[in-house]
Amino acid sequence: MTTNYVTTADGVRIFYKDWGHGTPIVFSHGWPLSADDWDAQMMFFLAQGYRVIAHDRRGHGRSSQVSDGHDMDHYADDLAAVVDHLGLLDAIHIGHSTGGGEVVRYLARHGQGRAAKAVLIAAVPPLMVRTDANPGGLPKEVFDDFQRNTATDRAQFYLDIAKGPFYGYNRPGAQPKDGIIANWWRQGMQGSVKAHYDGVVAFSQTDFTEDLKRIAIPVLVQHGDDDQVVPYANSAPRTAELLPNGTLITYPGFPHGMPTTHAEQINADILAFIQS
Template identity: 50%
Template sequence: MPYITTDDGTEIFYKDWGSGQPVVFSHGWPLSSDAWDVEMKLAADNGFRAIAHDRRGHGRSTPTWYGNDMDTYAADLDALVRALDLRDIILVGHSTGGGEVVRFAARHGVGRVAKIATAGAVPPIMVKSETNPEGTPIEAFDAIRDAVLADRSQFFQDLSAQFFGTNRPGSTISQGQRDQFWRLGMQAGFAAVYDCVKQFSETDFTEDLRKIDVPMFIAHGGDDQIVPIAAAAEKSIKLVKDGTLKVYEGAPHGIAGSYQQELDKDLLEFWKS
């Protein structure tokens, strides 16, 4: 299997499908690159080179004790980009991965990144504060950490309902989709799962977003129960220079079902534009 090794010795697993302009995918917490398989095939089938990595501590990458922070995640992505000598990159990030690609683009991607697309992304900042009253209270993230410590397996099973919106009337998301969320989450290293909660909730991406000067497509589910749109996409679109916001009415956080079908059409159009 293909890996790169970072400066601190961490092995980062990645997939590399097809050829053409690179589309680089970054997954959400607590998943892996497998979460992007449908979109990677879409890209490779349409003349793009699809690349996705397992974030350190997730999937098949080293289950690190150190470096489970957003700056290191972005540096790891930079190491992958440089190892593969990628240029004219289209970045795609979901949830925590949306934060990762935004930080990478702002700090490492100048001259290499052509476009950015995010879906249900955590920027600018999730946690509630005096300056971010629309955010989620810190107690909610403390509860996630407590649940991870108490019974991670059951917590991931329960969380999949909110993630995919199966707790809403009329949901058509299968049990298999929920099981896949649990499976990928259980593959992640315990330290990374715990530490990443702080990273996706408390990292402030405001200045990163202001630095982005390439076209950015910001997608968000209108019924996202994990990353509420009012503190995320609706604020991010006001910070970027060349952004387009699309809200998928009634769509959840997880990319599946009819939401996935519509989003994938829009992603392909954005990649080709």
């Protein structure tokens, strides 16, 4: 079990975890979290005999808190730097939320020669913000509020997200877990407010339509139909349609943070996909 850093071409130190041996699975986390958000998946797939790798996006977690480069192209390039540094081949890429966008842009921008399969969990593609060409998207004002609250009241805003929509804890009958809420807040507050502020534009305004069309490897799309952060109807079904080799699994009632709240089901479905 090792931890290390890789330095990108523009001088950013990217923290990563690299555990185990066997077929590599590379995890890309969501906004504004870190590699720690993959604990349930890292431990499960490590026990299944896989090599598991997860990095902290630039400005997040333990990676450098740089001022610039908080956009999908740089995110994809940073992921490529980790893959290249570790010499990974036949990797399985798994991305949650913003990390799903990162995986899609990486595969389209850097090619699929080192990748075997991919999994997109509650992911932001094809495009989150409403435009004339994307009338089902969310109004830009939603993301403007995200930026304003991040910049001016981040600690309380992050607590409210974790206690509320991220895990569906605001739904009737939900049973919030204090540890999960605290862990989300801890990860978020460890990162850079500037990176998180800029990252809102990256995850909401990046159009992945053409990227998705270029990905030939098999891709599993997992999404809960009660996702309050990345609404289901405008994301997962459209992503699966755009992918040449996409498979969609819809989870009734599952929230955005389902890799944590429903780890057993999510992990089992990913394992079945990887082994198929």
